[in-house]
Amino acid sequence: MSETMIPPELVAPAFNPATFANRDDVHAIFTRLRKDYPLSQVEVPGYDPHWIVTKYADLREIARQDEIFHGGDRSKTLISQAGEELVKQYTGGQSNIFRSLVQLDPPEHQKYRSVCSGAFSLDGIKAALPGVEATAKIFADKLISLAPECDFAAEIAFLYPLKVVLDLIGVPEADHAKMLELTQWLFTYADPDLKRPGSDLTDPQEITRTWGIVFEEFEKYYQPMIADRQQCPRHDLASVIANGKIDGGPMEHRALISYFIIASTAGHDTTAATTGHGMWQLAMRPDILADLKANPDLIPGFVEETIRWASPVQQFVRSATQDYEIKGRTIRKGDLVYLSYLSANRDEDAFPDPFTFDHRRSPNRHVGFGFGGHTCLGIHLARMEMIALWKEIIPRLKSVELTGEPRMAESEFVCGPKSVPIRFEVERA
Known part of the structure; x- marks a missing residue:
């Protein structure tokens, strides 16, 4: 294995949100890294050195x-030196504006995770299945009503998981559009079509400013709901979170608001990205649609492959709390470690023919939901809602094709299709 540093010009494009609008370009970078620099450091100008995994x-x-690789001591997502300093100024010294499950470390992480672990367990979400299936039918009906053409990403994929999750939280439907807007400001702050109106990405303070605005907008929205649910709990997720206890007392304020934020954003955006990729593949591969129509029991496997293929959470950053040796290399205490889930899910040593979408792939032990203690809390709900939607849509599709080139969002963090234009025929009874 090479002991040399990664040439910064090779990996610098992966530090730019615009690069991710073309997945082929991104995959070319990480394919080269897996081959020549599978575990090495890089120093991109303006950023602290990172190990790229x-x-x-x-x-x-x-x-x-x-315990060894923390997510909250430094920024959990890729950020420049100047950006991290601005975050510290905003938060009074913390490296993350948000204190969600993503940024919390042991033992605090498990305490906060346990607040909703029961609600999101396999048994916990069974009660949600009838509502999810009803919502899936609503959106399948909507798709059919749009025949023969629609933008599947904008008109179905963005909106279906949004409604599922916000209904579970207890957010009125009139406010769903606002929640989608805030989600896009947060995750696709650099995308010209989805970013916060008026934001200036040439200003180095803009990212921090947008994140601060997003936090404050969610805080303003959820504070009255928290007070209401603490006084009069209901059968919704908002009541579970608002009344959650940590060591017998209430949650710390920023962590409480962040809990609502991650549920209201990551709870649907990643599923939307994965669902958009699913239709993109069906439109390119009529053989897959035919196989799924003939064998509906293959739909769960199709969903798993869309998760691997989409890898909507593309990276997280951690920092080492101690020296750690791996593959003959020593990651030093304090070093930053960039974990590329997108690359891991295309690793030739883990997945045969990884650049082929194989809906019959088995086993399919992807890391699309993360791995270890930070595995996505909503993993069972996400699978349930995607399976429910495709079970409604696939039997009703006779054929589907692209009417233009799908477009990916510009984001180096959470990324998926922002447009999947399709023409489709409907099966007639």
Whole structure:
């Protein structure tokens, strides 16, 4: 294995949100890294040095050790030196504006995770299945009503998981559009079509400013709901979160608001991205649609492959709390470690023919939901809602094709299709 540093010009494009609008370009970067620099450091101008972890086995080894590799001591997502300093100014010294499950470390992380772990367990979400199936039918009906053409990403994929999750939280439907807007400001702050109106990405303070605005907008929205649910709990997720206890007392304020934020954003955006990729593949591969129509029991496997293929959470950053040796390399205490889930899910050593979408792939032990203690809390709900939607849509589709080139969002963090234009025929009874 090479002991040399990664040439910064090779990996610098992966530090630019615009690069991710073309997945082929991104995959070319990480394919080269897996081959020539599978576990090496890079120093991109304006950023602290990072270890870039591209291999599936290495990522899993690091991601499962939350005590050694922290997510909250430094920014959990890729950020420049100047950006991190601005965040510290905004927060009074913390490296993250948000204090959600993503940024919390042991033992605090498990305490906060346990607040909703029962609600999101396999048994916990069974009660949600009838509502999810009803919502899936509503959106399948909507799709059919749009025949023969629509933008599947904008008109179905963005909106279906949004409604599922916000209904579970207890957010009135009149406010769903606002929640989608805030989500896009947060995750696709650099995308010209989805970013906060008026934001100026040439200003180095803009990212921090947008994140601060998003936090404050959510805080303003959820504070009255929290007070209401604490006084009069209901059968919704908002009541579970608002009344959650940590060591017998209430949650710290920023962590409480952040809990609502992650549920209201990551709770649907990643599923939307994955669902958009699913239709993109069906439109390109009529053989897959035919196979799923003939064998509906393959739909769960199709969903798993869309998760691997989409890898909507593309990266997280951790920092080492102690020296750690892996593959003959020593990550030093304080070093930053960039975990590429997108690369790990295309690792040639983990997935045969990884650049082929194979809806019959088995086993399919992707890391699309993360790995270890930070595995996505909503993993069972996400699978349930995607399976429910495709079970409604696939039997009713006779054929589907693209009417233009799908467009990816510009985001180096959470990314998916922002447009999937399709023409489709409907099965007639």
